[in-house]
Amino acid sequence: MTPDHDHHHEHDHHEHDHQARPTATWSAAAAATLHCLTGCAIGEVLGMVIGTAAGLPSTATVLLSIALAFVFGYGLTARGVLRAGVGPRDALKVALAADTVSIALMELLDNAFVLAVPGAMNAGLTSPLFWISLAGSLAVAFALTTPVNRWMIARGRGHAVVHQYHHAH
Incomplete structure (x- = not known):
């Protein structure tokens, strides 16, 4: 075998692997991010409402919001995978693989942003400052x-692991 032949073989194999993965377009990435963001937003708002209503300190309210963001983020993904006929344990594994990095990064970024806005954490649910921040x-x-x-x-990770279940149902 010549070195050129080996290169062609590797190139063909790489193209085949790439075709099995979803295309890493900006549109696909935005859709995946929006999906994660939906779960994060639901969890965060619910956590803020519960924490405020229960009179929890700010730190406890933020931690509750973060926990609920993960629960709802994973839950939305697992729901779709379950609809494709996957069992609960495997659906949870898919959700963890698909969303952990995305949700963790979003939680880090959005909580840092709110903490950086003067007065936002203490503004309360009825304040426009809270909702705008x-x-x-x-x-x-x-x-x-x-x-x-x-x-x-593009590397077959994150939301790419869910892609195969989108068209299964």
């Missing part, structure tokens, strides 16, 4: 997480 934080998290999701999809 939350909306801004989610926009920043979306903008900065989308390129990471695109990079992961």
